Amino acid sequence: MNKAREFDQSVVAELRALLGERVSTSAAVREHHGKDESYFPYALPDAVVFPHSTEEVRDVVDICRRHRVPMIPFGVGTSLEGHILAVNGGVTIDLSRMNHVLAIHEEDLDAVVQAGVTRKQLNEHIKHTGLFFPIDPGADATLGGMTATRASGTNAVRYGTMRENVLSLKVVLPDGRIIQTSRRAKKSAAGYDLTRLFVGSEGTLGIITEVSLRLYPMQEAMSAAVCAFPTLRDAVDCVLAVTQHAIGVEFVVKGCPRRVAIDY
Numbered sequence: 001m002n003k004a005r006e007f008d009q010s011v012v013a014e015l016r017a018l019l020g021e022r023v024s025t026s027a028a029v030r031e032h033h034g035k036d037e038s039y040f041p042y043a044l045p046d047a048v049v050f051p052h053s054t055e056e057v058r059d060v061v062d063i064c065r066r067h068r069v070p071m072i073p074f075g076v077g078t079s080l081e082g083h084i085l086a087v088n089g090g091v092t093i094d095l096s097r098m099n100h101v102l103a104i105h106e107e108d109l110d111a112v113v114q115a116g117v118t119r120k121q122l123n124e125h126i127k128h129t130g131l132f133f134p135i136d137p138g139a140d141a142t143l144g145g146m147t148a149t150r151a152s153g154t155n156a157v158r159y160g161t162m163r164e165n166v167l168s169l170k171v172v173l174p175d176g177r178i179i180q181t182s183r184r185a186k187k188s189a190a191g192y193d194l195t196r197l198f199v200g201s202e203g204t205l206g207i208i209t210e211v212s213l214r215l216y217p218m219q220e221a222m223s224a225a226v227c228a229f230p231t232l233r234d235a236v237d238c239v240l241a242v243t244q245h246a247i248g249v250e251f252v253v254k255g256c257p258r259r260v261a262i263d264y
């Protein structure tokens with residue numbers, strides 16, 4: 001049964017009353033949102049919306065919930081495991097136009113961004129401060145999408161993953177409530193750790209609209225080297241030894257059948 005054929009067009013009418021031109025049912029836009037970087041075939045949503053604010057996301061969620069229509073949060077669609085496929089149709093909520101850096105707290109080493117800001121956009125925005133955000137999955141993904149997939153990257157050995165670097169989130173829950181999971185303060189232990197519940201929730205628990213993140217000072221000096229090892233075991237032992245000596249390093253391991261190289 002093709003669930004997409006059952007889509008209630010009055011949903012589109014209500015979405016248009018809310019967002020006007022920022023609702024699309026065109027084939028091209030639906031196709032763009034019906035495929036990620038995985039090998040899975042296209043699965044198109046029935047409509048795509050482009051909210052600008054947390055309140056607009058909440059109002060979209062309210063419409064979808066009343067009509068019992070699936071909702072798919074969407075960053076820039078770089079995920080690798082079919083996350084954003086609309087297998088039962090529904091409405092894709094594209095957060096990419098929520099792309100404002102809301103606050104930079106240089107002295108506290110943190111930033112607050114809308115979920116559609118990409119990691120490169122954030123680093124460009126703060127480069128004059130001498131700070132940077134280190135999590136670097138290959139794609140220039142949104143920070144909302146990176147939070148939802150608990151992304152990591154080449155800097156994970158030194159700086160951790162999104163799990164260690166998200167301080168707080170603003171989230172629209174499926175019932176339309178807007179919650180803030182925590183405060184910016186790094187020491188904050190009252191109640192459940194909701195932040196960590198949403199990091200890695202892959203769009204299933206709520207729609208992240210704002211992210212507070214740790215920032216780090218840029219190194220004053222960096223050097224790079226390539227070391228070749230006869231086996232993967234030797235390379236891993238070297239990484240462990242260097243890390244245990246508390247030497248700040250970032251590793252990229254490149255493997256081929258006959259040798260393993262580490263750039264650092």
Ligand SMILES: Cc1cc2nc3c(=O)[nH]c(=O)nc-3n(C[C@H](O)[C@H](O)[C@H](O)COP(=O)(O)OP(=O)(O)OC[C@H]3O[C@@H](n4cnc5c(N)ncnc54)[C@H](O)[C@@H]3O)c2cc1C
Pocket residue numbers: 036037072073074075076077078079080083084095115136137138139141142143144145146147148149150151152153154202203204206207208209
């Ligand atoms: C070339 C390449 C290299 C990569 N390398 C790595 C790597 O080294 N390490 C690693 O960890 N990952 C890696 N990735 C995966 C990468 O982490 C994800 O593609 C990225 O985090 C997804 O971000 P996005 O903005 O594209 O989200 P999308 O792909 O649009 O969405 C991903 C998931 O998050 C949900 N989502 C998106 N935005 C929100 C939101 N605001 N609120 C709630 N849910 C949301 C979606 O529903 C979906 O489930 C790589 C990807 C590529 C293409």
